[in-house]
Amino acid sequence: MFGTTFMLAIRSIFRHKLRSFLTTLGIIIGVAAVVAMVTLGKATTKAAQAQVASLGTNVLQIRPGQGFGRGGGGPRPPDFKEADVEAIARQVAGVKAVAPQAQSTATVIYQGANWSTTINGTTNAFFQVQPWPLVSGRTFSRNEEQAGNAVCIIGNTIRTNLFRGGEAVGDRIRVNGVSCDVIGVLSTRGQGGFGDQDDVIIMPIKQVQRRFTGNRDIRLMMVGVDPAYDSAQVQESIKQVLRERRRITGGKEDDFNIFDTAQISQTLTGITTLLTQIVTAVAAISLVVGGIGIMNIMLVSVTERTREIGIRLAIGAVASEVLLQFLMEAVVLSCLGGLVGLVVAQLVVIGLAPLMQVEFLFEPQINVIAFLVSALIGVVFGYFPAQRAAGLNPIDALRHE
């Protein structure tokens, strides 16, 4: 009986292609919307997380001043010194590495081509704090680091613009007139919320301080925290060390700020998740509307096909077979709609992902859920019309029209 009614349902659906298509349109749109929204939401979240991860996970950024948008007036608090870096690295438990940073801008020249970029002075600790592998070459040697030699590791944008993508390691560039050996090339990080992250040259901090900034100040310390330790506790310890070193006593406020990248990560994820949920809820409503559409057309169809139902009953169909046929039609229709909707959703994601600067991804879970929901909609909204069809009196049905 199941196989028979299934076949009858399929026949009926394909015999009325336009009607079937219109019936499923609501489901197609609903499923496509839900799946596309959820997938794009996930992709956006993932992209945002990747961006934050490029800052390094479990990384604290310490800057002088009271943090973003706070403490306007008064003299600028002093920058950090090398001794601060060492103190934190040595005294605070749970600190993996501390990378000092001193920044400057410079014009870089190679064989007549020039490019304006950021010079980032740091130590090898920089590469321990955050994962940023090299595609070729090496990091600083202990000697280069301590002496502050004129060596540099270049970002991919520099290689593209000055070396036209060719091998750069072993060549020599001029940075603000200082000739400098290229010892490594960084892997691509891409466009982030912080501008082109690959448009950078990394040099030993001593070289940058001597030749570019002209002082021994450290504007930023990046602290890698051992994941086994509680970040809040590590932050508190760092705070105590710095307060002591900067002679801040009693109730006086800190004149530096510690910024936890994990926090932005959480905030960003929270926002994108919320947005995804809102949009998905809207899309889910359209799915329900699609279900009501199916019920509508099935009800019309029952009236329109009253005679057909009469014929089926007259030649010996029992009520449950008619019920099953109509129910099956609704379920098959909504499942077909669901499948088409899934395909449309993938196309939408493929089309929109590049525009939204996110990667295409396939989310099996939401696809399965959306499909099951569309099947469920078929059962729920198909049952009432099916029951009505099965309840018809054969003679009345035959006499219809």
Added chain:
Amino acid sequence: MADSDPPIIRLRGVTKVYGEGPTAFQALKGVDLDIAAGDFVAVMGPSGSGKSTTMNILGCLDVPTGGQFLFKGVHVERLDRDQRALLRRKYLGFVFQGFNLLARTSALENVELPLLYRGDPRKQRREAAMEALDKVGLKDWWDHTPGELSGGQQQRVAIARAIVTNPDVLLADEPTGNLDSERSIEIMEFLTELNKTSGITVLMVTHEPDMAAFAHTIVHFKDGLVERIEAGHKSGEAVA
């Protein structure tokens, strides 16, 4: 057929009341009727005399308000909806005045339909349906939809659908009502042939004496009662 054979159909005091209360209408007022297996019966009578009502009851499509209807000795008036559906599926074939074929569905698929509900496998269905279409002379038209067939052809498809299950009884309510006399005679000749070769009991409502003349037995209805029963003119051997 011998008198001792039990009738395949036996109506005893069958009444049918449509509606309730003051608008109630008694369409059948106590019909007694026996139909022997293998008979070819024409039912005649003025409009509104209860012919279709009786046919619907005989076809197990409707239940009598009172009285008894025995089909092969089974009290049909005691059966429920689904049991009656199964009786129809197994023993009965219908031909309607309006053909009642499924639209946009090929002749073959229309004829296959009763077999589908019976759960026959595909190949067997195809073969039986083709054979039935062949019997009504429409083998070459199997893939045509009702819209592509003439009235006479449609009625022949309907007959093929009715006989494809090898029913015991074929019920036809004004099968030639929508056809011209030439097509009507074709249909009647076919029903006669069917009755003779397959032994199917044929019950047919008609208004035309010419068509009724093909039958062995003619039952006349009047005012919800059987008025009289006579032997058909072309019945060859006389009927009791």
